[in-house]
Amino acid sequence: MNTKSQEWWLDRVAVEVAVVERPDGVFETRADPSAVRIADGVVADVRRGERAPDDGRRVFDAGGMLLMPAMRDTHIHLDKTFYGGPWRAPIPGRSWLAEEERLLPEMSEQIPVRSNAILDLLVSRGTTEVAAHCNVDHIVGTRNVERLLDVLRSRADVDWTVIAYPQHGLRDGTVVPMLERALGLGATVVGGIDPARIEGDVAKALDVTFGLAVEHGAGIDFHLHDGGSLGLFEIDQILRFVEATGWQGKVMLSNANALSGASADAVRDLAARLAAARVAVGTTVGVNGALLPFRALDEAGVDVSLGSDSIMDILTPFGPGDLLEQLWILAQRLGAYDEWGIAQTLHYAAGEAGRWRADRTRGWPAVGDQASFFLTPATCSAEAIARRTPRRYVFHRGVRVYAGKDL
Numbered sequence: 001m002n003t004k005s006q007e008w009w010l011d012r013v014a015v016e017v018a019v020v021e022r023p024d025g026v027f028e029t030r031a032d033p034s035a036v037r038i039a040d041g042v043v044a045d046v047r048r049g050e051r052a053p054d055d056g057r058r059v060f061d062a063g064g065m066l067l068m069p070a071m072r073d074t075h076i077h078l079d080k081t082f083y084g085g086p087w088r089a090p091i092p093g094r095s096w097l098a099e100e101e102r103l104l105p106e107m108s109e110q111i112p113v114r115s116n117a118i119l120d121l122l123v124s125r126g127t128t129e130v131a132a133h134c135n136v137d138h139i140v141g142t143r144n145v146e147r148l149l150d151v152l153r154s155r156a157d158v159d160w161t162v163i164a165y166p167q168h169g170l171r172d173g174t175v176v177p178m179l180e181r182a183l184g185l186g187a188t189v190v191g192g193i194d195p196a197r198i199e200g201d202v203a204k205a206l207d208v209t210f211g212l213a214v215e216h217g218a219g220i221d222f223h224l225h226d227g228g229s230l231g232l233f234e235i236d237q238i239l240r241f242v243e244a245t246g247w248q249g250k251v252m253l254s255n256a257n258a259l260s261g262a263s264a265d266a267v268r269d270l271a272a273r274l275a276a277a278r279v280a281v282g283t284t285v286g287v288n289g290a291l292l293p294f295r296a297l298d299e300a301g302v303d304v305s306l307g308s309d310s311i312m313d314i315l316t317p318f319g320p321g322d323l324l325e326q327l328w329i330l331a332q333r334l335g336a337y338d339e340w341g342i343a344q345t346l347h348y349a350a351g352e353a354g355r356w357r358a359d360r361t362r363g364w365p366a367v368g369d370q371a372s373f374f375l376t377p378a379t380c381s382a383e384a385i386a387r388r389t390p391r392r393y394v395f396h397r398g399v400r401v402y403a404g405k406d407l
Contacts, residue, residue: 007039008398009052013062016380017048019340019360027339029380031066036365041397043369060400062375065392068384069346069353069364070372071323072129073122074282075254075307078151079134079144080107083312083321084117090314097168099314104139107313111147116155118311118321123157124404125322126374128396130158131282131307133165133191133221133254136178145182153186157401163221165191169198170208179212189219189252194226195234202234206241213247220251221282224258227290231258235270242277249278254307256281259297260290267293271300284309285330294334294348306330306349323349327385342382354381371398 014031021027035052037045052059080100082088091099107114122130132152135144145164152160164182166175179190190212195205213220224234235258242251253274259267259281271293274281280303283292297304306326311319327349331342346354353364365373375393378384394402 006398007037007044008058008060010036010038010067011052011059011061012064013375014064014066014379015046015048015365016066016362018362019343019356019380021340029339029343029382031380033064034067036067038371038398041371041399043365043367043371045367046365062393065375066378066380066384067365068126068374068376068381069350070128070374070394070396071126071349072131072305072351073127073307073323074131074252074280074305075284075309076118076122076130076132077134077310077313078115078118078130078132079111079148080104081114081118081311081313082107083121084114085110088312089317096314100167101139103314104135104137108140108144108147111144112151115148115151119151119155119158121311121321122308123394123396124391124402125320125324126376126391126394127321127323128158128372128394128401129160131161131163131189131221131252133163133223134182134187135167136164136182136191137166137168137175138171139168142178142182142185145185145187149186156399157396159396161189161219162187163189163191163219165221165223166193169193170205173208176208176212180216183212183216183218187218189221190216192220192222194224195222195237196230197226202237206237210241210245210247213250214245218250220247221254222251223254224256227257227261229258231256232262232266232270234258235274239270239273239277239279242279251277252280252282254282256283256292257290260292262293264296267296268300271297271302275301278303280305282307285326285333287329291333294330304348305351322388324385324388324391328388331385339380339382342385343380345385346381372396374402 015034017030019029032048035047134148164179164187192209195202199205282305327345331345336342374391376389378389
């Protein structure tokens with residue numbers, strides 16, 4: 001079937017309805033065989049428990065597979081990677097910033113090949129939205145942004161945001177004109193990095209970054225690696241700038257490592273302030289290391305999301321580019337082992353489309369929702385996460401963008 005047609009039916013697809021608790025305390029997910037009509041890239045009709053009508057529209061038979069929302073990768077570096085090229089592992093013990101300076105010209109030249117390779121990987125794993133942090137620095141200037149924008153504009157299978165990211169700092173202001181140029185080229189978010197440890201002057205760095213954002217109507221994304229009281233101070237100062245500039249809902253903190261080791265009282269206070277300022281938090285999850293207080297942030301109303309961060313680069317030879325695998329790790333690290341606990345992690349990768357209501361029911365998909373989803377041979381989202389089931393078909397805005405074999 002050609003799903004590029006403007007209107008069609010997805011038939012015999014399992015749509016999650018609710019997680020119910022049996023008398024013996026076991027949770028089970030109810031998923032109804034359903035029909036979903038897609039029109040012009042959005043959901044036009046949802047018929048739970050029914051088959052697609054014979055109304056002349058094209059039909060795609062899901063064969064009973066589970067419908068799951070496409071995922072969003074909110075923290076990934078597409079411009080500096082070895083993925084898509086020859087195998088290459090990092091060299092332990094070297095300063096990674098110095099190593100990056102050495103390798104940036106080579107990696108920049110390979111952006112057309114390697115960023116496309118990563119995007120192909122992400123789409124095949126069910127991700128159709130990316131926020132790409134792209135270097136703007138004294139080595140490559142804005143070349144990485146230019147090359148990455150060329151790649152992203154050539155693709156119709158992902159929605160994207162480019163963050164003009166000063167990985168090596170503002171360097172006494174010399175990088176600021178480059179950031180301005182990057183915003184003019186098509187980046188829509190200005191990045192920042194550790195305003196204390198890297199920049200050396202928190203107030204000055206935040207003043208410059210927020211000034212650029214306000215002048216250009218751009219979002220802001222800070223990489224915050226500093227831990228302890230220093231990191232918490234940086235978050236406090238960013239929140240003060242958000243309130244002073246009226247930039248609520250336009251700022252994300254990537255990593256925000258200081259929250260991982262903070263006391264429960266400090267987390268509770270900052271989570272409330274982050275939620276009030278609508279400041280989001282994006283992170284990646286590994287098999288070890290500090291873990292953000294996901295539940296405390298989520299319960300306070302903070303938008304917490306997952307990203308791949310690095311995929312085969314100077315920092316790590318790993319990074320699977322698979323957010324379902326990150327959920328698999330996260331569920332285990334949160335101690336979520338029953339069906340309801342595992343299911344509740346879905347929104348960290350899929351956004352609001354993956355969120356369950358407090359009464360354990362689902363509202364997705366609903367008429368008007370973007371038709372970006374994947375089909376997987378699972379009975380429920382908890383099984384898909386726990387077993388990392390294959391993404392057989394991936395659709396973006398109503399168009400099939402991937403059809404593959406088992407992973």
